[in-house]
Amino acid sequence: MTAIVDCKGITKHYRQGSIDVPALRGVDLAIEQGDFASLAGPSGSGKTTLLNIVGGLDRPTDGTISIDGQDLTALDNEDLADLRLRKIGFVFQAYNLIPVLSAVENVEFTLQLMDVPAAERRERAKEMLQQVGLESMENRRPSRLSGGQQQRVAVARALASRPSIVLADEPTANLDTQTAEDLIALMSRLNERYGVTFLMATHDDRVISRTRRHIVIADGRVASDERRTLEMAG
Amino acid sequence: MLVGLAWRNIWRQPHRTALSLGSIAIAGTITVFLLALQQGAYGTMKESVLKLMDGFAQLQPPGYADDPDIRKSIPDYGPLIADLVALPGVTAATPRAASYAILSNGPQSYGAAIIGIDPASEAKVSNLGSTVTAGRYLQPGDENAVVVGAGLARNLKLKPGDSLTMLGSAQDGSIAANILKVAGIFSTGSPDLDRQVVEMPLARFQQDFAMSGSVNLIAVSGERLSDINAAIPSLARIARKHDLVARDWTQLQPALHDAILLDGSFSALLYVSLVIIVVFIILNTLLMSVLERTREFGMLMAIGMKPRQIGRMVWLELLFLAGTGAVIGIAAGSAITAWATRQGIPFPGAEALFSQWNMPSTLYPQLSLLSATAGPLAILVSVAIAGLIPYARVRRLEPVTAMRSA
Structure with missing residues (x-):
């Protein structure tokens, strides 16, 4: 399979005053096309740091990382922003929709940043909302949507630019059980039906149990990387 | 895209926006009214003083102003007066x-x-x-x-x-x-x-x-002082033809001209102070808003918005705020000034002072394009320049740091 994300020897150190705190201690990881992967580990294990580095939001102290063969460490901030726009979709724990835009406008937003013509982006945004089952709520602003609905809009936004990979940071943490189940089912369906690659940092067993690849980070290293069949994922 | 987003963003905190708009609009209104009143007062003062004796301009023999010798004279002035009254804007000329x-x-x-x-x-x-x-x-x-x-x-x-x-x-x-x-x-x-x-x-x-x-000498007058000021080049040309010099009002009443300049300088200080206060109020509000939205900016950067685009959006928000406030200020200031222009502003007790310049004790503001726009536009431009501070601050944001902020 083709590696969408290829991390080699990734380290990340933070400075806390005069103390050097290692967050990642040499991570080698390849995320392949069509992966539906969870990234788990105890708090402080480095999973969010790794997700940030994979997403081009943060830079490694050492090591190399490439997305679709493009070396992220060689890019400046503007180019990194462009790469995030075109190749990476983000789903956050706190939804992070733009409050002054309606659901469809939120989904359209990244397409606007990509200079997609108005008619095409509106069509694609509506199509995405349809995929996540929110076609009847396209004109509602986030404040008039439930948490689960907002997260589904966030998923639609992440997918609108047809990214190489969707990175989700604790996507179900703020959702009740049923809503969380629905969201996992949605992402799983998108993965199976359209081959969208997902990497989700999570503590949530409901998410972990549905992924076909389970990566555990401990003390800044990959402690285990397990591939499972769909039946095992349940 | 940025324009629409910026416009909607300023209405996310309607009370705060209303207060900011109010500050700009009130300051704008004050500057429109005060500047119009000042222009009206200056206009009345100039015309009153000049109409009393000097006229709006004069043609004199060279050196007459410094040494008004009776021997410095203009012979055969009839054709000269005919030439002068034929000029556009000149209504009368008297020897x-x-x-x-x-x-x-x-x-x-x-x-x-x-x-x-x-x-x-x-x-x-x-x-x-x-x-x-x-x-x-x-x-x-x-x-x-x-x-x-x-x-x-x-x-x-x-x-x-x-x-x-x-x-x-x-x-x-x-x-x-x-x-x-x-x-x-x-x-x-x-x-x-x-x-x-x-x-x-x-x-x-x-x-x-x-x-x-x-x-x-020949004293010249027109309907308005501005008419004669506009005709000064023509007056000077005719004067040269007759070996004379044309003197405008600033040369006829240098003390009044200096007094107006001095008063204008003091007033400018007042206006500048007002603008600075308003700019600080708006800037403070916007910096607070930037601080509150740092996490959101981090999210926008995460989904692919470039820091300069976010900076531009914040700057546009400031421009919308200042622009809307300026428009309200111009409208309110012009309406109040127009009313005052009809009614006049009485200054009871100032009769003795004003009579020194042959002025009435009721002044009429002079609403002009300058008086209606100078103050609000100064606020708008100052706010736009001050807006480069939050712009620069936003441009320095890093996505992870921004997203971690409270």
Whole structure:
């Protein structure tokens, strides 16, 4: 399979005053096309740091990382922003929709940043909302949507630019059980039906149990990387 | 995209936005009104002073202003006056001759400026006639009549109908002497003018002072001072043709011009202070808003928005805020000023002060494009420049740091 994300020897150190705190201690990881992967580990294990580095939001102290063969460490901030726009979709724990835009406008937003013509982006945004089952709520602003609905809009936004990979940071943490189940089912369906690659940092067993690849980070290293069949994922 | 987003963003905190808009709008309204009042006051002051004696411009022999010698004269001025009144904006031109003389009434003697005027054309340039408080002003056909300032009349114990003796030096060096009859007494409110000026018919003056039909200057007037200011280049061209110089109002009344400039400078300080206060209020509000939305900016960067795009969006928010406030300020300020222009602003108790410049105690603001827009636009431009601070701050944000902020 083709590696969408290829991390080699990734380290990340933070400075806390005069103390050097290692967050990642040499991570080698390849995320392949069509992966539906969870990234788990105890708090402080480095999973969010790794997700940030994979997403081009943060830079490694050492090591190399490439997305679709493009070396992220060689890019400046503007180019990194462009790469995030075109190749990476983000789903956050706190939804992070733009409050002054309606659901469809939120989904359209990244397409606007990509200079997609108005008619095409509106069509694609509506199509995405349809995929996540929110076609009847396209004109509602986030404040008039439930948490689960907002997260589904966030998923639609992440997918609108047809990214190489969707990175989700604790996507179900703020959702009740049923809503969380629905969201996992949605992402799983998108993965199976359209081959969208997902990497989700999570503590949530409901998410972990549905992924076909389970990566555990401990003390800044990959402690285990397990591939499972769909039946095992349940 | 950024424009629409920025516009919606400013309405996320409607109360805060309303307060910010209110600050800008009130400051804008104040500047519109005060600037219009100031312009109105300056306009009234200039026109009142100039209409009293000088006219809006004068044509004089070279060096006459510094050394008003009766021998510096303009012969054959008829065609010159015809040329002047033919100019666009010029409604009247009147010839004058002037000298100094000793005036006596019985044992009382005082020195005074004697001005020979043409009563018919003078009334179109000077409104001294309207300040006559006893007797009457000079009329065409008057021979030996004079009008005397109230202060001088008091000193010489004169009243209308009395005679006074004039003794001066004529243009050819001979004695200029005559007995003149007081037709009227004027009171301009200007103590200097009332104490030192006497007007007499030009024909009599030319005869008494051996002027051989010449005059010392031509005073010019128009409907408005601005008309004559616009005609100054043409006046100067005609003046050069006759070996004369054209003097505009700033040269005729340099003290008034300097006083207006000084007052304008102090007012500018006031306006600048007002603008700075408003800019700080708005900037503080926006920086607070930037701080509150740092996490959101991090999210926007995460989904692919470039820091400069976010910076531009924040700057646009500031421009919308300042622009909307400025428009409200211009509208409210213009409406209030327009009302005040019709009603007038009375300044009770200032009559004595204002009368020094022959001004009424009610002032009328002068609403113009400048007065309506200068203040609000200054606020808008200042806010736009100050907005580069949050712009720069946003541009320095790193996505992870921003997303971690509370």
